[in-house]
Amino acid sequence: MPIQIPEKPAAALAALHKAGIGAWVVGGAVRDSLLERPVSDWDLTAACQPEQLLAALPQAKPIGGVYGTVSWHGVEITPCRKEEGYTDNRHPDHVTFDADIRSDLARRDFTVNAIAYDGQIAIDPYHGHLDLQERLLRCVGEPKKRFAEDALRILRLYRFAGVLDFSIEEQTNAAALALAHTLATVSAPRVRGELNKALNGARPSALTPLIAAGGLEAFAIPSQKLVQQPEQLAVLDRIPNTMLCRWWAFLRLTGADTQAAAKVFDFGRGFVRDMARLDALYAAGCPQDIHALKLLLMEQPPFPPEDAFAAFAAMDSGFAKLPQMYQDLLVSREPYQKQHLRITPAELLVEGIPGRKIGKVQECLVKAVVDTPSLNVYPTLAQMAKGLKKVL
Ligand code: ATP
Ligand code: MG
Numbered sequence: 554m555p556i557q558i559p560e561k562p563a564a565a566l567a568a569l570h571k572a573g574i575g576a577w578v579v580g581g582a583v584r585d586s587l588l589e590r591p592v593s594d595w596d597l598t599a600a601c602q603p604e605q606l607l608a609a610l611p612q613a614k615p616i617g618g619v620y621g622t623v624s625w626h627g628v629e630i631t632p633c634r635k636e637e638g639y640t641d642n643r644h645p646d647h648v649t650f651d652a653d654i655r656s657d658l659a660r661r662d663f664t665v666n667a668i669a670y671d672g673q674i675a676i677d678p679y680h681g682h683l684d685l686q687e688r689l690l691r692c693v694g695e696p697k698k699r700f701a702e703d704a705l706r707i708l709r710l711y712r713f714a715g716v717l718d719f720s721i722e723e724q725t726n727a728a729a730l731a732l733a734h735t736l737a738t739v740s741a742p743r744v745r746g747e748l749n750k751a752l753n754g755a756r757p758s759a760l761t762p763l764i765a766a767g768g769l770e771a772f773a774i775p776s777q778k779l780v781q782q783p784e785q786l787a788v789l790d791r792i793p794n795t796m797l798c799r800w801w802a803f804l805r806l807t808g809a810d811t812q813a814a815a816k817v818f819d820f821g822r823g824f825v826r827d828m829a830r831l832d833a834l835y836a837a838g839c840p841q842d843i844h845a846l847k848l849l850l851m852e853q854p855p856f857p858p859e860d861a862f863a864a865f866a867a868m869d870s871g872f873a874k875l876p877q878m879y880q881d882l883l884v885s886r887e888p889y890q891k892q893h894l895r896i897t898p899a900e901l902l903v904e905g906i907p908g909r910k911i912g913k914v915q916e917c918l919v920k921a922v923v924d925t926p927s928l929n930v931y932p933t934l935a936q937m938a939k940g941l942k943k944v945l
Contacts, residue, residue, distance in 0.1 A: 556586040556670055562595040562628045565610065566672050569630075572609035575600035576630070577654060577669035577676065584665050587685050588717065597630040598657055598669065602650050606632055619648055633657035639702035642738040662699065662706045663713065663725075664691045688719045696728035704735040708747045711763045716754030726762070733768035744772050745818040752799040758786040764807060773817045778808035791867040793860040797824070801831045802864055827855050835865055839872045843882050846875075847889035847923045850882075888922045888929045891915045896934040904935045906942050913945045914938050 558566070558578060569576035576599040585592045599606055603621030607613055613623040613630070622631040635656045638646020645660075654669050654676055661667040664679040675682070679693050690713055692699045692706075700707050707729045714721055721729070736744070751757050763769065764786075765779040779785060785806050792802040800820075804811050811832070815825050834854070840846040850858060862879050865872035888894060896904075896918070898911050906914055918937060922929040928937070 555589075556583065558672060559595065561626045562597060563672065565597055565625050565628045565630060569597075569599050569601075569606075569609055570671070572605075574605060574609055575633075575654060575671070577671045579657070579669045580661070580666050583668045583670050583675075584681070584685065587668075587682065590717075595628055597628060598633050598654065599630055600633045600653055600657075603632050606630060621650060634660070636660045636702075642701065642704045642735055644703075659693060661693055662703075662709060664693055665689075665713075665719075667693050684722075688717070689722050690714055690717075690719050690725060691722040692725045692728070696725045697732070700728055700732045700735070704732065704737075705739050705743055705747070707732060707736055707763065707768065708739070708744060708751075711760045712747050712751040712754070715751050715756040715759030718756050730762060730766045730768075733763055733766035734770075736763075736768045737771035741772060741817050741819070744769070748803075748818075749796065752789075752803055753794060753796070755790070757789045757799065757803065761786045769807075773813040774804075774807050774809050778806075788867055792864045795856070795860055797827050797831070797856055798860050798864045800824075801828050802868060804828075805868070823855075830854055831856070831861055831864075834861060835868070839865070839875050840878070843878060843885070843887070844923070846878055846882055847887065850889055851919055851923065853890050853892075887926045889919065891919055893929070894918055894922065894934060895929050895931050896938070900931070900935070901938055904938055906938050910942060910945050914941045917941050917945070 556578070562578060566576050566578070576597055578595060579598045580596045582592045582595045601609075603615070603623070606621070606623050607615070610623065610625045610630070613625040616622050616624045616629070620631055620634065622629055632650045633652040633654055633656065635649045635652040636645035636647070640646055655678055658667040658669060658676065658678055664681040664684045666681070667677075667679050668681040669676040684691050690710055710721060710725065710729050713719060751760055761779055761783050764774055765776050765783055767776040770776055789799065789802055789806055792798050803809075804814055811825075811828060814820075834849065837849060840849055854861065858879055859876065862872065862875040866876055882889075894915060898915070901911050901914060902908060918934055918941075921937065928934070
């Protein structure tokens with residue numbers, strides 16, 4: 554098994570083994586290692602009570618919660634547990650810690666997430682390694698039951714399908730879609746967290762069946778548009794992979810109302826403002842020539858224009874020329890923003906422009922050099938600024 558366990562988690566495993574406690578790396582770390590993908594966090598599980606964990610790892614700190622998780626030098630270790638109940642479609646009613654590793658793996662969502670590795674031997678009761686080879690997502694146990702226990706798993710399913718570029722086993726898919734509406738019981742922050750991960754992945758269009766089945770309707774993402782045009786979301790896979798561009802395109806392609814989604818997911822004010830700027834640039838249409846492009850960019854956007862323009866070109870062939878046009882503009886080194894002026898605010902002050910007028914003067918100078926780039930030389934700009942001082 555080609556799993557290279559880094560120093561800290563390896564040391565935690567060794568300390569627990571030395572104390573006579575069974576301990577394993579589990580979940581995403583095993584899955585991603587076997588897929589030779591970068592591992593984001595190394596989660597460990599140990600077959601003992603929470604108190605024994607603290608006794609075996611004296612510097613470990615409990616990180617709260619009902620699951621007895623401790624953190625040891627940044628490694629999270631959770632006692633093996635059994636879960637029962639789930640009357641709220643999300644959390645177990647009872648958690649017991651007298652579990653062995655096999656019961657712990659039984660509570661996990663998908664076979665590829667239910668492999669444990671102790672540094673030497675893998676425990677894989679659900680044949681997750683075979684599903685990894687097949688690139689297939691399959692529930693541990695009976696899919697309907699597992700999704701009814703915790704509706705968040707439904708969204709995780711399509712998130713993993715997109716991020717890992719996996720297919721979904723038939724019964725797992727059918728059960729997830731049949732219960733798609735139960736996602737409404739999950740909190741908006743959890744849904745947003747999963748959507749962030751899905752949108753950040755290679756194939757966010759994997760969300761299509763879930764959305765078309767109405768799974769995100771309770772979160773202001775309508776199903777109708779994707780029911781009519783399921784292929785629509787494929788565009789999203791070609792949008793530059795930034796949170797802003799992907800969310801912006803996601804909301805447009807699903808026909809969501811940005812304001813409503815911003816409220817549901819509690820987007821920050823800056824994020825909403827940046828999306829509005831993208832909307833405005835998009836609504837302006839593709840500039841006809843470099844001069845029109847310069848006018849559009851006079852006020853510096855709060856995001857890299859190349860990302861926005863690549864996104865527009867993916868969304869609408871009417872913008873196909875724009876990415877190249879922007880490259881041509883950069884190569885031309887023509888001025889179109891305040892910071893391109895060959896006179897600085899400090900130099901304007903020296904030339905006798907009062908501080909309170911500098912912003913306005915710069916704006917006028919930018920407009921002038923956008924039309925006539927050859928004006929962008931210090932003496933000309935200084936002279937123009939003095940003239941402007943009188944009229945502004
Ligand atoms: P990533 O960290 O890349 O998001 P992950 O698989 O590590 O992926 P985590 O949310 O970190 O996901 O969870 C760690 C492990 O805990 C999972 O691999 C899975 O075994 C289990 N798990 C997490 N959430 C659930 C859930 N809702 N139901 C069942 N098991 C879960
Ligand atoms: Mg993880």
